[in-house]
Amino acid sequence: MVRLSNVDAGYGASTVLMGLDFEARAGEVNLITGPAAAGKTTFTHLLRLALQPRCGRSVILGVDVIRARPRDIADAKRRIGYVAENPVFIEQWSTFDNVAMPLRMLGQRPREYEHDVRELVDFVGLGGAAELAVEKLSGAERRRAAIARALAAKPSLILADDPTAGMSPADGRRIVKLLSEMRRVGAGVVIASQDDTLADCAPMWVWRIDRGRLSQPEQTEAADAEAYE
Amino acid sequence: MRSGLLGVERALFWTLAFAAFAAASAGLAARAVDRVAVGYEQSRNAYAIVRVLAPDGPAGMAAAETALASAPHVTSAAPMTAGRAAALLSEASGEPIDPEHMPDLRLIEIELAPASPQADVAGDIVAALAAGGVTAEVIAAPDGASGGGLAPRVRNAAFWGAIVFAGMMAVIAWLAARGLAARRREMVTVMCDLGATRSQTAGRIADEAAVTGLYAGLAGGVLAVIAGVIVLLLAIPGTTLNTLTAMILPIDLVPVVAAPLGTAIAAGAGARAAAGHFHGQAARLG
Numbered sequence: 001m002v003r004l005s006n007v008d009a010g011y012g013a014s015t016v017l018m019g020l021d022f023e024a025r026a027g028e029v030n031l032i033t034g035p036a037a038a039g040k041t042t043f044t045h046l047l048r049l050a051l052q053p054r055c056g057r058s059v060i061l062g063v064d065v066i067r068a069r070p071r072d073i074a075d076a077k078r079r080i081g082y083v084a085e086n087p088v089f090i091e092q093w094s095t096f097d098n099v100a101m102p103l104r105m106l107g108q109r110p111r112e113y114e115h116d117v118r119e120l121v122d123f124v125g126l127g128g129a130a131e132l133a134v135e136k137l138s139g140a141e142r143r144r145a146a147i148a149r150a151l152a153a154k155p156s157l158i159l160a161d162d163p164t165a166g167m168s169p170a171d172g173r174r175i176v177k178l179l180s181e182m183r184r185v186g187a188g189v190v191i192a193s194q195d196d197t198l199a200d201c202a203p204m205w206v207w208r209i210d211r212g213r214l215s216q217p218e219q220t221e222a223a224d225a226e227a228y229e
Numbered sequence: 230m231r232s233g234l235l236g237v238e239r240a241l242f243w244t245l246a247f248a249a250f251a252a253a254s255a256g257l258a259a260r261a262v263d264r265v266a267v268g269y270e271q272s273r274n275a276y277a278i279v280r281v282l283a284p285d286g287p288a289g290m291a292a293a294e295t296a297l298a299s300a301p302h303v304t305s306a307a308p309m310t311a312g313r314a315a316a317l318l319s320e321a322s323g324e325p326i327d328p329e330h331m332p333d334l335r336l337i338e339i340e341l342a343p344a345s346p347q348a349d350v351a352g353d354i355v356a357a358l359a360a361g362g363v364t365a366e367v368i369a370a371p372d373g374a375s376g377g378g379l380a381p382r383v384r385n386a387a388f389w390g391a392i393v394f395a396g397m398m399a400v401i402a403w404l405a406a407r408g409l410a411a412r413r414r415e416m417v418t419v420m421c422d423l424g425a426t427r428s429q430t431a432g433r434i435a436d437e438a439a440v441t442g443l444y445a446g447l448a449g450g451v452l453a454v455i456a457g458v459i460v461l462l463l464a465i466p467g468t469t470l471n472t473l474t475a476m477i478l479p480i481d482l483v484p485v486v487a488a489p490l491g492t493a494i495a496a497g498a499g500a501r502a503a504a505g506h507f508h509g510q511a512a513r514l515g
Contacts, residue, residue, distance in 0.1 A: 011514065048422070051514045071426060073512075078424030088418045102423045153423075 001026050001157060001188040002047060007056035009046050015054065016042040017212045026156070029180045029189040029204035030217070033196040039212040040192035041085060044161040047190060048082045049073050061156055078106070081150030081187075083160040083179075087142055091135035095126055095145050098134050102153035117152060124148045124178070139166045147175065151182065158182050160191045164198065176201040238412075241438075242445050244405040245496055249449025249488040250456075252398035256484020257457045259391035263384050264481070270380035273370040278309070279337040279354065283364040293337055296361025301353045302341050309336040391484070395491065402492050403499035406438040410503030413437070417504055421511040430508040435501035442496030446489030454485055 002024040010016040016039045024030050032040055045051040049060060058065040063076040081102075089098045099121055103113040121130045124144040129137060134145060143163060150158060160179055164172030172195070179189055180202030191198065199206045205217040281293045290308055297306040314336070315328040343350050351367035358365045410417070413434050420430045462468055 045514055050422075050512065070512075074424050074426040074429075076424070077422070080424070082422055084422075088415050088422070090416050090419055098419075101419060105420065105423055105425055105429075 001061060002190070003057075003059045004046070004053075005057045007046070007058050008054040009042060009051050010054065011042075011051075015212070017046065017214075020046075020056070020214050022207070022214060024157070024188045024190055024205075026186050026188050027183045029183050029191070029202055031196075031199050031204050031206045032190065032192040032209055032214075033194065033199070033206060034209035036194060038209045040194075040209055041161050042212075043209065043214075044082070044159050044190070044192050047157070048080055048159050049077055078102070078153065079156040081153065081155035081158040083143070083146045083150045083158075083163050085161040085165065087146035087149075089134040089142070089145065089149075092133055094131050095134055095137065095148075096121060096130040098145060099148045099152050102149060106153060113152075117148075120148045120152060121145075140171065143167070144175070147179065154185070154187075156187055158187050158189045160189075162193050163191060164193060164195060173198065173201050180204065238409065238441060241405055241409055242441055242448075245402050245442050245445030245492050246449040246452070248398040248401045248405070249446040249492045250452045251449075252395040252491065253450045253453035253484045253488040254456060255391045255394040255398075256487065257453055257481070259387040260481045260484065261457075261461075262387035266380040266383045266387070273380075274343065275341050277339050277341060277351070277354075277367050277369040279306070279339055279358070279365050279367055281335045281337065281363060281365045284362070289363060290335060290337070292361055293358055293363045293365055296358045296363055297337065297339060297354070300357035302343050302348065302350050303339050303354065304342050305340045306337050309334055309338050313338075395484075395487075399491055399495040402442060402495035403502075406442065406496035406499035407503035409438050409441070409496075410434050410500045410507060413504070414507055417507045418511045421508050425508075427505050427508045427512070431501040431505040434504035435497040438500030439493040439497030442493040443489050445496075446492030449492065450485040450488035453488065 002022065004020050004022040007020040007022075008015055008018050009020075020043075032043055034040055042051065046053065046058065047060060049063075049065060053065060061076045061079050063072050065073070068076075090101070093101075096117060100110075100113055100117045103117065118127075118130065121127055124147055126137075126141060126144050126148065129141060134142065137145060143166070147160070147163065150160070158179060163175050163179065167175065176191060176193075176198045179191060182189055183202075189204075191204075196206070196208075199220050204220055206220060207217045208215040279293060279297065281289045283289060284292065294306055294308065297303050311328040311331040311334070314331050314334055315326045319326045339354070341350060351369050354367050355365060417430050417434065420433065425433075458470070458473060461473055462470075
């Protein structure tokens, strides 16, 4: 699903990520954890195809990123559900309309997606705010809306950059569990967070990142157990 | 329409409407200049003066009148009286001229309807007069080669002036619509993140700008028509809406029809270019 081999990446003259080797498979959860400014957000940009690797090989959802045509990149992006650290919405649109956006872009009509989107909005706890303009949502509600939008098109790969920031520990864990549940439908999940205690929310691979370098992953016990199932 | 007039894009709407109004007004003005120039040219070509050189005396004038009655291209002929000549000279010089002081003119005013634009009108008339035993010369309006023919140049200047002005207005519409793309940047970012291609993102923003441009162009075109009608009613004494309706040709309305289309195209193209640029920025960090 995702395979990075000896990848460097950065912005302008600065190289943020160096020599990355990473692999994420379908039906697995990966937690990328590390201190602030370690390169977690840059790493998610790399996985969501917004940042071109400078060297190495990066294959995401079957697309060799360096060689791919823009259309292939766009096609792959449609199969990625991304929850940004500061999610961007169309502020004047309602929560419902924002969450439905990926489905509209796939050409679905309102009657085709209305039920699913309402269910999804309820699922993330925003049932009461479905018709509210996103600009009126609190920070935590915006993050939930972003999660709902990321899940709307049933993506193959789910990326979440610090999805629990600004939330209570209980809410944060609930969100991570919610995201982790997507592995059951075959999606690969990658969560970047400073909070390494999230590793016990669900079976997962835990990768530590520091100063742009990624360590070898550790499997949580639950993940080990599931791996033998 | 609602968002264009009342929503956040009011400024864009009225900028586009003003550009369309200015372009359509320039087009209508060019059409008016063209119509006046054509009328002027037609009236110039429909008039000439015959100077009778021989035979002398009233017999020569009478023979010339008889020959002109059956001459080609001539619809009417009348000797120029001293009073008429004095009036024309007074009009040209601004000085009062007494008809009694006018010499024997031996001039005949003729109205013409040339059989074809290429016809040698003066030559045909001189030949017809010669056949009637009259030696005469035809004093016609000067053509382009002899310092006349201003009307075609005026028509060209009006046409190309209007085209250049409309082009400038299109550039204003194009630039203004880029602002729409900037204000829709969050939508560009969202669409890009969700996997829209550059053309999908740019198309979405361009459609919105084009629709706004279409409505703004309609508003500008209608305002230009209203302004044009008011100007004509004030400029032509005795004109009514009924006579104006009869005067206006379908081709005169081309600028009004072109205004919404041109504004929509210019606005759509401007927004498309800017949205494509922003999409490129959002799609590739670093």
